[in-house]
Amino acid sequence: MEANKPIGWYLKEADKRITAFLNDEFADLSISRHHWLIMQRIAEQxxxxxxxxFQEIKSTVNAQQFGEIIQSMLDRGWVTVSAEDKCAFTAEGRGAYQQIGSIQQERSGRMLNGITEAEYNLMISVLNRIIVNIG
Structure with missing residues (x-):
């Protein structure tokens, strides 16, 4: 791959390929990268x-897709959504998150193969500085 493209190209291409990779890896579980992103955030908060x-991830998923993802998690009994629009895990959802998390660690390892922790941290630091710089 050439190294003379603008940084935006690399960012978009990496995001596109990460999404395709994770969607393919999660296909056997009938979930997508966005299911996992939602589950991670619920687990964190x-x-x-x-x-x-949705406002945070709307550049990568549209409102209809997002709604379908939330609905699929409701249908599986993984989450509840309150009248105040608060989405939280059920006990079954917490268990699914833990199970999928174990699988995700292995799959992320394959995606990041050959990238050292120092390289990963540097990449995150540089991207964060770009974000802060252009705020």
Whole structure:
């Protein structure tokens, strides 16, 4: 791959390929990268306001897709959504998150194969500085 493209190209291409890789890896579980992102955030914060979280990821998923993902998690009994739009795990959802998390660690390891922890941390630091710089 050439190294003379603008940084935006690399960012978009990496995101596109990460999404395709994770969607393919999660296909056997009938979930997508976005299911996993939602589950991670719920695990981190105990709950999310679905509309607020959608605002964070709407550049990668549209409102209809997001709604379908939340509905699929409701249908599986993994989450509940309150009248205040607060989405939280059920006991079954917590168990699914733990099970999928174990699988995800192995799959992420394959995706990051050959990248050292120092390289990963540097990449995150550089990207964060770009974000802060252009705020």
């Amino acid at each position: 105990e709950s999310i306001i679905t509309w607020e979280f």
